[in-house]
Amino acid sequence: MPDAILDDISHRRYNALRGTWILVSPHRTKRPWQGQQEGATQTSLPEYDPSCYLCPGNKRAQGDANPKYTAEEPFVFVNDYSAVKEEQADYNPPDQDGSISARLLRAESTTGKCYVITFNPAHNLTLADLQPGQILPIIRAWTRIYTAHLSPKSPLASVSQPTTLAPASHDESITAPKAQYRYMQIFENKGAAMGCSNPHPHGQIWTTTSLPEEPAAELVQLSKYRREQGGAHLLEDYAQLEAEKQERVVYENASFLALCPWWATWPFEVMVVSKKHRRALVDLSEQEKTQLAEALQEVTRRYDNLFETHFPYSMGLHQAPLEGTNDEIESSHFHIHFYPPLLRSASVRKFLVGYEMLAEPQRDITPEQAAARLRNCAGVLYRKNMA
Amino acid sequence: MPDAILDDISHRRYNALRGTWILVSPHRTKRPWQGQQEGATQTSLPEYDPSCYLCPGNKRAQGDANPKYTAEEPFVFVNDYSAVKEEQADYNPPDQDGSISARLLRAESTTGKCYVITFNPAHNLTLADLQPGQILPIIRAWTRIYTAHLSPKSPLASVSQPTTLAPASHDESITAPKAQYRYMQIFENKGAAMGCSNPHPHGQIWTTTSLPEEPAAELVQLSKYRREQGGAHLLEDYAQLEAEKQERVVYENASFLALCPWWATWPFEVMVVSKKHRRALVDLSEQEKTQLAEALQEVTRRYDNLFETHFPYSMGLHQAPLEGTNDEIESSHFHIHFYPPLLRSASVRKFLVGYEMLAEPQRDITPEQAAARLRNCAGVLYRKNMA
Ligand SMILES: O=P(O)(O)O[C@H]1O[C@H](CO)[C@@H](O)[C@H](O)[C@H]1O
Ligand SMILES: O=P(O)(O)O[C@H]1O[C@H](CO)[C@@H](O)[C@H](O)[C@H]1O
Numbered sequence: 001m002p003d004a005i006l007d008d009i010s011h012r013r014y015n016a017l018r019g020t021w022i023l024v025s026p027h028r029t030k031r032p033w034q035g036q037q038e039g040a041t042q043t044s045l046p047e048y049d050p051s052c053y054l055c056p057g058n059k060r061a062q063g064d065a066n067p068k069y070t071a072e073e074p075f076v077f078v079n080d081y082s083a084v085k086e087e088q089a090d091y092n093p094p095d096q097d098g099s100i101s102a103r104l105l106r107a108e109s110t111t112g113k114c115y116v117i118t119f120n121p122a123h124n125l126t127l128a129d130l131q132p133g134q135i136l137p138i139i140r141a142w143t144r145i146y147t148a149h150l151s152p153k154s155p156l157a158s159v160s161q162p163t164t165l166a167p168a169s170h171d172e173s174i175t176a177p178k179a180q181y182r183y184m185q186i187f188e189n190k191g192a193a194m195g196c197s198n199p200h201p202h203g204q205i206w207t208t209t210s211l212p213e214e215p216a217a218e219l220v221q222l223s224k225y226r227r228e229q230g231g232a233h234l235l236e237d238y239a240q241l242e243a244e245k246q247e248r249v250v251y252e253n254a255s256f257l258a259l260c261p262w263w264a265t266w267p268f269e270v271m272v273v274s275k276k277h278r279r280a281l282v283d284l285s286e287q288e289k290t291q292l293a294e295a296l297q298e299v300t301r302r303y304d305n306l307f308e309t310h311f312p313y314s315m316g317l318h319q320a321p322l323e324g325t326n327d328e329i330e331s332s333h334f335h336i337h338f339y340p341p342l343l344r345s346a347s348v349r350k351f352l353v354g355y356e357m358l359a360e361p362q363r364d365i366t367p368e369q370a371a372a373r374l375r376n377c378a379g380v381l382y383r384k385n386m387a
Numbered sequence: 388m389p390d391a392i393l394d395d396i397s398h399r400r401y402n403a404l405r406g407t408w409i410l411v412s413p414h415r416t417k418r419p420w421q422g423q424q425e426g427a428t429q430t431s432l433p434e435y436d437p438s439c440y441l442c443p444g445n446k447r448a449q450g451d452a453n454p455k456y457t458a459e460e461p462f463v464f465v466n467d468y469s470a471v472k473e474e475q476a477d478y479n480p481p482d483q484d485g486s487i488s489a490r491l492l493r494a495e496s497t498t499g500k501c502y503v504i505t506f507n508p509a510h511n512l513t514l515a516d517l518q519p520g521q522i523l524p525i526i527r528a529w530t531r532i533y534t535a536h537l538s539p540k541s542p543l544a545s546v547s548q549p550t551t552l553a554p555a556s557h558d559e560s561i562t563a564p565k566a567q568y569r570y571m572q573i574f575e576n577k578g579a580a581m582g583c584s585n586p587h588p589h590g591q592i593w594t595t596t597s598l599p600e601e602p603a604a605e606l607v608q609l610s611k612y613r614r615e616q617g618g619a620h621l622l623e624d625y626a627q628l629e630a631e632k633q634e635r636v637v638y639e640n641a642s643f644l645a646l647c648p649w650w651a652t653w654p655f656e657v658m659v660v661s662k663k664h665r666r667a668l669v670d671l672s673e674q675e676k677t678q679l680a681e682a683l684q685e686v687t688r689r690y691d692n693l694f695e696t697h698f699p700y701s702m703g704l705h706q707a708p709l710e711g712t713n714d715e716i717e718s719s720h721f722h723i724h725f726y727p728p729l730l731r732s733a734s735v736r737k738f739l740v741g742y743e744m745l746a747e748p749q750r751d752i753t754p755e756q757a758a759a760r761l762r763n764c765a766g767v768l769y770r771k772n773m774a
Binding site for chain 1 (some may be wrong): 400580585608
């Protein structure tokens with residue numbers, strides 16, 4: 001344990017990765033819960049659902065029919081309801097002339113491209129159900145999409161790619177971008193509690209001309225650390241520290257650590273971080289990709305085992321911008337955040353509301369307690385044991 | 388309208404108050420919704436509920452019996468499950484000696500005091516049901532609590548208080564703090580969707596030795612603006628600009644503007660802002676307090692009218708820290724944020740998940756569209772028209 005007193009007293013922890021603080025109130029879990037309960041998650045879905053717009057062969061609302069894709073070759077297509085588009089009418093913001101209006105009513109146009117990626121043809125499987133070997137094709141597809149959008153000027157563009165990353169059968173929507181985009185956010189919303197409207201396993205990829213707030217905030221911290229520590233990498237140092245202490249580690253293999261970060265906001269938040277400095281997906285060797293697949297499997301299976309439910313979460317990759325300064329690209333360190341809302345059971349979540357929205361994120365259990373519980377959830381997926 | 392093109396294209400808007408950006412995708416509302424629906428909110432509650440721990444005369448789980456408080460004198464008590472406490476065991480953080488561990492595993496102890504405040508003795512009323520004259524006693528109670536915790540060194544401590552702010556019958560828990568606290572966050576979580584477990588109208592007050600992240604981020608921006616604009620106040624300039632444009636104004640009286648901010652994140656987010664520079668509740672005259680009560684009534688009634696439901700939200704006050712530098716106190720500008728989750732109807736909310744958590748907040752309708760809809764929701768509370 002860190003100083004054992006932190007298990008009992010209210011304290012703030014510093015998020016060195018974002019440069020912000022969170023409030024920790026460990027005694028607060030004693031509070032009885034009389035509030036909202038989450039609905040039950042469906043446990044028996046068909047392997048194929050004729051009305052699902054993601055199942056192989058089915059037709060999408062505004063789109064074409066899906067190909068008969070396989071587990072080895074995930075299907076990627078442009079989101080029929082993209083939040084950003086490749087082309088749109090021009091907007092010329094008023095001059096930043098220092099006027100009050102220019103200062104206080106600032107806007108800028110954003111273009112980009114949004115993809116959907118299916119994780120598996122089976123409608124009723126999730127990452128927790130898949131074998132690492134079935135997660136690997138997803139990681140490869142992410143890597144192909146990332147590579148296809150990299151700035152030719154980026155030092156990452158010259159990293160040589162293994163033959164496993166040659167274009168796959170269903171890559172036709174992954175076309176050269178119309179403009180050089182700045183950042184690619186790869187993520188998954190899982191479960192109705194996380195705004196996901198289709199249980200078919202899938203993720204999203206939003207690519208924009210702008211560097212979004214969260215990776216931007218991290219880049220400031222990563223770059224500052226590197227400058228101040230003579231070229232050392234914050235997350236490499238952090239991974240080493242956590243691997244030594246083991247207090248917050250959930251799972252570990254040769255290349256990756258899965259841990260509840262010191263500064264976690266969500267009750268069972270997990271970060272999967274590369275032990276060595278890797279800037280982006282393209283920096284991962286085939287072996288590292290396999291170990292990443294194992295880590296993702298371990299985290300999602302433990303999550304489901306924890307409350308014996310389809311554990312909802314949002315998950316996403318942070319890595320080097322598609323285009324950026326050398327400092328930005330060299331300071332980037334590949335990692336994945338899991339933000340799951342559940343706190344006490346399959347039906348009682350943590351609400352980040354009132355105080356959290358207006359003042360500061362607040363958590364109840366400590367990250368050390370969360371990690372201990374997730375460590376104890378290894379073993380076969382609970383559903384496998386059911387009749 | 389601002390440049391009409393912003394109604395159609397994806398763009399980012401700058402939040403001058405927080406110094407961050409948000410993504411706006413107005414065309415995205417065309418997307419069909421197949422995801423989670425919120426449960427119906429109860430519409431017929433009794434005026435008195437014998438099992439409610441907030442109703443007058445009832446006993447609380449871990450506490451004493453509530454007094455028979457009235458609408459004129461709200462009841463304030465120390466939260467039985469406070470997130471921070473006045474006293475706790477000492478924690479001596481390791482020296483900030485520049486070591487990796489000190490840098491990456493930082494924590495600090497936080498003490499403070501958490502209050503609950505009832506808004507009205509009637510179990511079945513909300514701010515939307517109350518008359519401004521019934522909201523005024525709540526504003527006065529907030530002011531008394533704030534005043535009782537002000538640093539004696541603060542320039543705000545010498546603002547003379549009207550006789551209406553003399554201690555009221557149920558102020559006995561409002562005692563002098565054990566330590567000088569830094570910030571007081573006054574807020575309300577309303578509705579099950581916002582983690583509220585008791586419909587009895589009430590709010591919370593969390594007071595801490597630390598300055599939380601959100602007011603700290605705003606203070607940086609407010610102070611910077613004041614420095615760069617020769618002493619002008621960001622929110623005073625902003626209120627004037629919005630009052631001239633009227634595009635985002637929902638309601639206005641002589642002292643306050645209620646508007647959907649240019650940079651709003653939540654679909655129907657509203658800010659109630661003092662037109663003149665006021666640092667905190669203690670700066671408001673009796674007339675201004677009355678006008679604030681009117682503004683709160685107008686906002687909450689329009690919210691309920693919008694989808695003809697008990698509109699959930701988190702709401703909270705931002706004002707000067709209890710203790711701070713003169714610059715912090717003089718730069719502060721009293722305002723109230725309303726963060727409501729609903730997007731399309733009483734049962735379909737906006738999920739700030741995946742992209743929002745990992746990359747950047749994203750909204751669908753524009754603040755101008757939201758303001759126009761709320762302007763059109765004036766008039767009698769919809770429930771009053773029902774048989
Ligand atoms: O204090 P309450 O109402 O029990 O709890 C609610 O508000 C708190 C402050 O916003 C949050 O931290 C909790 O997650 C929420 O459920
Ligand atoms: O794109 P989807 O799955 O329709 O929508 C979901 O994810 C988006 C990206 O995180 C969010 O903006 C939406 O609020 C959410 O409902």
